[in-house]
Amino acid sequence: MILSVGLALxxxxxxxxxxxxxxxxxxxxxxxxxxxxxxxxxxEHCLSVLGAPNFVWERSGDAIAIAYGSYRHQGWQVGASVNxxxxxxxxxxxxxxxxxxxxxxxxxxxxxxxxxxxxGLLRDLSAEFERTPPQSVE
Amino acid sequence: MRTIALAxxxxxxxTQGCFMTRDTVNQPLQEERIVKLAPDMxxxxxxxxxxxxxxxxxxxRRSAWRYDHQxxxxxxxxxxxxxxxxxxxxxxxxxxxxxxxxRLAAFGSTLQAxxxxxxxxxxxxxx
Numbered sequence: 294m295i296l297s298v299g300l301a302l303x304x305x306x307x308x309x310x311x312x313x314x315x316x317x318x319x320x321x322x323x324x325x326x327x328x329x330x331x332x333x334x335x336x337e338h339c340l341s342v343l344g345a346p347n348f349v350w351e352r353s354g355d356a357i358a359i360a361y362g363s364y365r366h367q368g369w370q371v372g373a374s375v376n377x378x379x380x381x382x383x384x385x386x387x388x389x390x391x392x393x394x395x396x397x398x399x400x401x402x403x404x405x406x407x408x409x410x411x412x413g414l415l416r417d418l419s420a421e422f423e424r425t426p427p428q429s430v431e
Numbered sequence: 432m433r434t435i436a437l438a439x440x441x442x443x444x445x446t447q448g449c450f451m452t453r454d455t456v457n458q459p460l461q462e463e464r465i466v467k468l469a470p471d472m473x474x475x476x477x478x479x480x481x482x483x484x485x486x487x488x489x490x491x492r493r494s495a496w497r498y499d500h501q502x503x504x505x506x507x508x509x510x511x512x513x514x515x516x517x518x519x520x521x522x523x524x525x526x527x528x529x530x531x532x533x534r535l536a537a538f539g540s541t542l543q544a545x546x547x548x549x550x551x552x553x554x555x556x557x558x
Contacts, residue, residue, distance in 0.1 A: 311516060313515070314556075315520075316517075316518065336536075339539075340526070340538065349528075351488065351490045355493065
């Protein structure tokens with residue numbers, strides 16, 4: 294009887310084990326990156342190969358950087374917490390995507406020719422760029 | 432005591448269940464409009480075709496516009512002391528890059544929002 298009461302109370306409470314998986318966006322395929330040649334590929338070519346980036350940043354001069362990211366987390370969690378695996382909230386936003394995801398940053402010069410491709414955590418790769426706050430559009 | 436025990440056992444099945452939800456942000460991007468984009472279009476022509484962007488990033492004398500649509504599907508299963516949750520967020524994106532004369536210089540699109548799935552977390556998804 295005690296067991297059944299305990300189970301009923303446990304089931305009604307928020308103290309539970311949770312198995313969660315969070316998938317946010319599809320990663321860029323590494324074989325697609327092999328079609329890009331620093332010094333030769335331009336922005337238009339890169340966009341045609343990889344599709345639309347997740348982020349676009351201004352660099353010094355007229356140079357730019359674009360980034361592709363995604364993340365996938367899964368695991369167990371036990372406790373009374375409402376939120377989830379590794380601090381991933383239940384709703385998606387771009388700040389979270391940049392903070393948590395791995396991906397690629399492509400640097401372009403002032404003529405929008407590809408300079409380099411870097412792989413890693415977007416948070417680290419993007420730290421050096423100047424940030425221009427988004428401008429609202431009426 | 433026997434009544435409490437019986438009531439507890441009867442309540443157990445009621446504490447279990449599952450749910451499926453879907454959240455969307457913005458309207459899906461329309462491929463038939465995207466294919467009408469062409470190099471050297473003016474910002475005015477693009478606005479007429481696609482409407483206002485979600486974000487404008489100033490790139491020195493140039494600029495980039497972002498259009499997007501997100502779809503998140505959540506699948507949950509509640510058992511007695513174990514919960515399972517899967518969230519899958521996929522997106523349509525379109526970035527347009529304009530030169531210093533406000534003419535379209537490059538653009539790229541990714542249309543994946545419709546691939547978002549309702550699936551429990553131990554099943555393969557987007558593998």
